[in-house]
Amino acid sequence: MSAPLPLPPRSAPELRDLEEQTQVGEVLLRALMRRQLRLSVLIIAVLVVLLAAQPLLAWVWPSYADIHVLSIPLPWLVLGVGSYPVLVLLGIIYVRAAETIDSEFGDLLRR
């Protein structure tokens, strides 16, 4: 771990900053981490709200379970069928946004 990191061939000054952990590098890295973490927390917040709302809804409004669509209770459809497309959608949104943040960071360094 303590061995020096190999420098890439074409190293912009800012990349050197990052590697040598100067103050400028620190600021850049912290900004990157903050953006990525904010994105992650946002995605998980949406997931948790969507999941946690269902027991709460069934608790405060028991007739939620009396709604039927084609004889199937609505809570079954929402949880057992609706969850999967939402998970995939959140996953795709995350991957795209995270790749955008990464490439903007790269552009910043190479400019």
Add this chain to the structure above:
Amino acid sequence: MIDVRPAALAGLVAMLVATVVVGVFARRYARTTSDFLVAARSVPPTANAAAISGEYLSAASFLGVAGLVMQYGYDALWYPVCYAAGYLVLLVFIAGPLRRFGAYTIPDFAEGRFASPGFRRLAVAFVVLIGLFYMLPQMKAAGITVETATGVPYPVGVAAVTVVVIAIVVAGGMRGVTIVQAMQFSVKLFAISVPLFILLFEFGTPWHIFATVGATRNPALTRPLTVAVQKGETWTLPSPLRLATDHPVSASERGGPPILLRSGSLAPAGTLVWRGSAQVTLAAGEVAPMNPQTPVNPSSTWLRPFGPLTGGSGQPVLYTYSLIIAILCGTMGLPHVLVRFYTNPDARAARRTAATVLVLVGVFYLWTPLWGALGRLMAPELYTTGLTDAVVLYLPRQALPHLLGAAVSGIVAAGAFAAFTATLSGLLISLAGAIGHDVYGRWLRPDASGASRRAAFRASAVGAGVVAAAAGLMVENFDISVLVGWAFAIAASSFFPLLVLGIWWRRLSVAGAAVGVAVGGASATVAIVTTMVGAGVPRLAGFLQAHSALGVILSQPGIVTIPLSFLAMVAVSLRTRAPANVPAAMLQLHVPDRLGLRRDYIRD
């Protein structure tokens, strides 16, 4: 009903042959240590995602979810949904950074991030603990499946599967397992969906099935049932039951006076304790008696939230939330799941792989609840025999016409075989990696050559497999979901906080991480052990019943132990110094791949 064993056995053998052939074929490509352990990082995202899904969809998913839905109805849906959602949590918090970091196990991450070999040992200990515990329910599923398919005793089934799995792992390492597991995913998806479509074609659409379930109060037998009851066995009768016995036999309501049951007797609703052994025959149309492990669950509660699974505790919302959080957070802490991500070439591929996994496991889990609903309608005798876990194996042979039933039985048997061999071989690789790479390669013989490291990996795989099989022989009577839940809760309370804080919080110190892992993992273990012991101690059980919130927290501890672990990590870290290598570690974790800062732990 004809004997379907030949077809089911043919399904097992076909799967075994396919596994071995693909494994041997793949072996030609496993040459170096790096090949062996991380498949040379040349696996494309789609194949890797299929392998991850193949490994993750264990017997608990293939058999257990359907059985759980059959028993508990709506509440059981949280399991498959949260198993899938756990991957989203893994994707957004750790997939990219961990791949960049270039380590391939949790112990590697632990040491690289904290520069502390001592802490690494603690992580290895938890990998082995969680891995062994997660192997137990797989072993049980293996024993039951082989027993159902061939009629050989449970221990023979466990032993046979152990030999096969060890052979796969020793022969191919992960390169072999990647291809084998990708194939196994296809088999599982086929075996959970196509037989279901055939059953639905035979018995009606999903809405027809739900309408029929909703129209009946309690599941009624679809055909006559003859069972052998033993003295001391308990049945719970949802309604009065007309029965026939081969000889008059005495029974009693719990604590009540004995009644004599003979052919044509009407047993009263409630708990019935058999005071002698007999062959009991029930006519079709009678409401199925429930065995002691199966709660009475009329359609009115089965179809709705807060049935016996979450509502039995008296704190249904608390229980549901704790269940959700434990599974969501436990996924990333399972040792065999993370290893796979290092077979991606870079962080971008790792993220795309995890997103693809969401699609694959979602398509799989979508079908599992319908098996449970069909089981409630077509095979209520499983409530009496207590074999709801086997509903996927049982339905095709029982409900389909002869030849078709035999063929479909073969398909589901192959799917079940794929399910437990995939997860078992993944777990075995992780354990063998931890023991062979860590214990041997780092502590005992740090200067060992590549050849002797590979030998150590193989020897560890054999050793861990034998230990898990021996333990698996002892869990025949344990509840699969208890064992699976234990592994998830410990993983969620130890490795989840370690990974999330270790990646995203600079101040996390080695002391904080160690205290958090130990406190969270130990408190989750203690809580679950208390619940298991409590089930056998009436005074403790009564106390927990009276203090329902405490009872919920002990049986489903995640909602308390996960925050506890986080708190311990933060509190101790703020009072100690963060390791000196934090800036370098953060660079490696977070700087995008194309800037060229990545280094790998394992090189040729």
